[in-house]
Amino acid sequence: MTVTATRLAAGLVCALAAAGCAGARVNVTADRARYPLSLSPAVRDGSGRLYDARTLVKVGWLDVHKMTTGFVYSALTVPPTRDFSDEINAQVTAVGGEAVIDLTISIGGGCGWLNGFPILNALPVWPGCVPVRLTGDIVRRSPPAP
């Protein structure tokens, strides 16, 4: 009984010693975007008029991914801020859009195995990550009815 208890205790100590965590945290910006980006289906023009699905036409699909890596149990992220402006500007310009609506900000899959990697994630140098994905509809105003 004592041997069994000792083994159990040793196993528990080993498991706790191998306990670890990993991840990353990142600030997301679009400070240099040249187009309005709306998380809702609505956007205004300069006069304050509201445009939505009835008065906008979809001309493309925005899809931008960026992976950010963290270290020291997610306390240190490199870089701490990710700006998506250049990718958004390029995709909207490419299809002749005027805005992005229904913008969705999500954390994609693909980092679970890294963040949860057994034993190695106990090491502070083991990297974690956060995969950021922005998607949305690229739109422009509908031409006026004749």
Add this chain to the structure above:
Amino acid sequence: MSAAQLRVPVLLGPVPCLGCAAVSRAPSAAPVSHVASGDAALGIFLFLVTPVGIVPTSAGERESLGISPDRLLYWTRCGNDLQLSNLRLRAWQATVPIFYFQYEVAIEADAAEMAVTGGSCP
């Protein structure tokens, strides 16, 4: 995070409207709302003894985090816009091999209501 149920623009970035240039909007006098989405889970690893051998699996509890813009900001006045700032995302996972796991993915932001001159309603 999305705001697909809202009827007013929920803006990220400096451009407030179609055909407009980037502007630095004055801070809103209205209180800033904290919106978030994501989920978290914690659980234990299980090793089921079956006729075909020991099958690893897990059991745990999962919960949604935060209050989404759709719920928190649904009643925003239709003549105004919402401006998001301080958008931050995190993914994190902890494991104690063989015994325990915990993970969290979260997206958080601050949302401020901005008055729009001549702002119309649907």
